Amino acid sequence: MATLVWSDExxxxxxxxxxxxxxxxxxxxxxxxxxxxxxxxxxxxxNSFIDGNSNLVIRALxxxxxxxxxxxxxxxxxxxxxxxxxxxxxxxxxxPGTWPAWWLLGSDIAEVGWPACGEVDMLxxxxxxxxxPTTAVHVPSAAGxxxxxxxxxxxxxxxxxxxxxxxxxxxxxxxxxxxKQYFKVKPSQLPSWPFTGKPLFTILNxxxxxTGGGSPYDTKFPVDMLVDYVRVYDGTA
Numbered sequence: 001m002a003t004l005v006w007s008d009e010x011x012x013x014x015x016x017x018x019x020x021x022x023x024x025x026x027x028x029x030x031x032x033x034x035x036x037x038x039x040x041x042x043x044x045x046x047n048s049f050i051d052g053n054s055n056l057v058i059r060a061l062x063x064x065x066x067x068x069x070x071x072x073x074x075x076x077x078x079x080x081x082x083x084x085x086x087x088x089x090x091x092x093x094x095x096p097g098t099w100p101a102w103w104l105l106g107s108d109i110a111e112v113g114w115p116a117c118g119e120v121d122m123l124x125x126x127x128x129x130x131x132x133p134t135t136a137v138h139v140p141s142a143a144g145x146x147x148x149x150x151x152x153x154x155x156x157x158x159x160x161x162x163x164x165x166x167x168x169x170x171x172x173x174x175x176x177x178x179x180k181q182y183f184k185v186k187p188s189q190l191p192s193w194p195f196t197g198k199p200l201f202t203i204l205n206x207x208x209x210x211t212g213g214g215s216p217y218d219t220k221f222p223v224d225m226l227v228d229y230v231r232v233y234d235g236t237a
Contacts, residue, residue, distance in 0.1 A: 001235075002084075002085060002233035002234055002235035002236055002237040003233060003234045003235070004231060004232070004233055005081070005084065005232055005233060005234050006022075006079050006081070006231070006232040007229060007230065007231040007232065008022050008023070008056075008229065008230050009054060009228075009229045010050050010054050010055055010056040010227065010228070010229065011050075011054050012050040012052075013050065013052060014049075014050065014051055014052025014053075015045060015049055015050070015052070016045075016049065016050045017045060017048075017049065017050070018048055018049075018050065018056055018073060021078065022075065022078055022079065023073045023074065023075060023078070024073070024074055024075075024076065024077060024078060025041065025042075025043040025048075025071065025072060025073060025074070026041050026072040026074060026205075027041050027042065027043060028040060028041060029041070032210060033207070033210075034114070035207070035210040035211045035212055035213075036209070036210040036211055037099075037207045037208065037209055037210035037212075037213065038066075038068050038208050038209030038210060038213070038216065039060065039068045039069060039070040039206075039207055039208035039209065040067065040068070040069050040070075041069070041070060041071055041072045041205075042069050042070075042071060043071070044069070044071075046059065046061060046069070047059050047060070047061065047069050047070055047071040048071035048073060051226070054228060054229075055091075055226045055227060055228055056073075056204070056226070056227040057224050057225070057226055058070065058071045058073070058100070058204060058205065058206050058224065058225040058227070059071070059206070059222045059223070059224050059225075060098055060206045060207075060208050060221060060222060060223045060224075061221055061222050062216070062219075062221040062222075068208040068209065068216060068221075070205065070206045070207065070208055071205065071206070072203060072204070072205035072207075073203070073204045073205065074201060074202065074203045074204075075201045075202045075203075076105075076107060076109075076201045077201075079201065079202070079232075080107040080199035080200055080201040081199050081200065081232060082166075082168060082197060082198065082199045082200075083166055083167070083168040083169075083234070083235075084165075084166060084232055084233050084234050084235060085163060085164065085165045085166070085232065085233040085235065085236055085237040086104065086122070086163065086164050086166075086202065086230070086231075086232050087161065087162070087163040087229075087230070087231045087232075087233070087237060088102055088122075088161070088162055088163075088204075088227060088228075088229065088230045088231070089159060089160070089161045089162075089227070089228035089229055090102060090123065090159070090160060090162060090225065090226065090227050090228070091157065091158065091159045091160075091225075091226040091227075091228075092125055092155060092156075092157055092225055092226075093157050093223055093224050093225070093226075094125045094127065094155070094157070094223070095127060095216075095219045095220065095221075095223045096127045096129060096214055096215065096216070096218070096219050097127045097208060097209060097213050097214050097215050097216025097217070097218075097219040098127045098206055098207070098208055098213055098216060098219065098223045099124070099125070099126055099127050099128075099206065099207035099208070099210070099212045099213040100123075100124075100125050100205070100206045100207075100223075100225040101121060101123060101124040101125070101203070101204075101205055101206075101207070102121075102122050102123045102162065102202075102203070102204055102227075103119065103120060103121040103122060103123075103124070103202075103203050104119070104120040104121075104122075104164075104200040104201065104202055104203070105117055105118070105119050105120075105200060105201060105203060106118040106119075106194060106195070106198050106199075106200055107198070107199045107200065107201050108198060114146075115138050115139060115140045115144075115145075115146045115147070116140045116144065116194060117194065118137075118138065118139055118194040118195050118198070118200070119136075119137070119138035119139075120136075120137050120138075120164060120166075120173060120195075120200065121134065121135060121136040121137070121138070121150075122135055122162050122163075122164050122175065123135065123153070123155070123162050124136070124212070125155045126212045126213070126214070127212070127213040127214045127216070127219075128211065128212055128213060128214035129214060130214075131212065132152040132153075133152065133153050133154075133155045134150040134151065134152055134153060135150060135151050135153050135175050135182075135183050136148050136149065136150035136151075137149055137150075137173060137185045137190065139190045139191065139192045139193065139194055140191075140192050140194065141191050141192070142191055142192075147190060147191050147192070148190075149185055149189050149190055151175075151182065151183045153177065153182070154177075159228065160177055160178055161176075161177070161178050161179065162175075162176070162177055163175070163176040163177075163179075163237070164176075165236045165237075166195070166200070167236070168196070168197075171186065171187055171193070171196070172184055172185060172186045172187070173185045202230060202232075204225070204227060204230070206223060206224075206225050
C-alpha cells in the first residue's frame with residue numbers, strides 16, 4: 001500500500017496565503033513564459049488564496065488597460081520526488097483567453113533548461129478554442145527541440161480527481177481521471193526520456209492569453225481554478 005509522503009489540504013482560514021513551507025511563486029511575465037502569455041504572475045492574495053472551505057483559489061484578473069494578473073504556484077526548492085503518484089482534486093471555471101493547468105517539471109530546469117528538464121502535464125485546458133484540452137509528456141528531441149505525446153481529455157466545470165503514477169520500475173507514466181485510467185506513456189513512444197532518476201516538482205497556474213490561452217479581451221473575469229488538495233504517494237495510490 002502506498003504511503004502519503006507530501007500533501008496540502010488547503011485548510012487555512014479564508015483569505016490566507018498558501019502554506020509558504022509548501023509553495024513558492026513564479027513572478028512577473030518572464031517574456032511570456034515562451035508562449036506569448038499576457039499575465040503578470042503575483043504572490044498577492046488577490047490572485048491566490050485559501051477560501052475557508054479547504055480549497056486553494058488561483059484567480060486570473062483583468063486589471064484594465066490590457067493588464068492581466070494571475071498566480072503560478074510551485075514546489076520547486078521545497079518538495080520534489082522521483083517515482084510515485086501525484087493526485088489532485090480540481091475544479092475549473094475555464095474561459096476563452098485563459099489556460100489553467102496542473103503539471104510537473106524536472107527540478108534541474110535552471111541547469112539544463114526546457115525541454116531538456118522534461119515536462120508532464122496532467123491537465124491543461126486551453127482557452128484557445130482551436131486547441132483541445134490535453135494530458136501530455138514533453139521531452140527534448142535529438143536536436144534539443146520540444147517533442148511530445150498527448151491525448152485529448154474531457155473537461156468541464158465540475159470537481160474531478162486527476163492522478164499520474166510515475167512508475168520508475170517499468171519506466172512509464174500512467175494517468176487517471178476519477179480513478180479510471182485513460183493514458184499511458186512509455187519511453188519507446190518518444191525520442192528521449194529525461195525522467196530516469198531525476199526528481200520532478202509540481203506547478204499549479206492559470207495563464208492568460210498567448211498561444212494556449214487565445215484572446216482574453218472579450219472574457220468575463222475573474223476566472224478561478226479551485227484545488228481541494230494535492231497529495232503525493234510513494235507508490236501507486
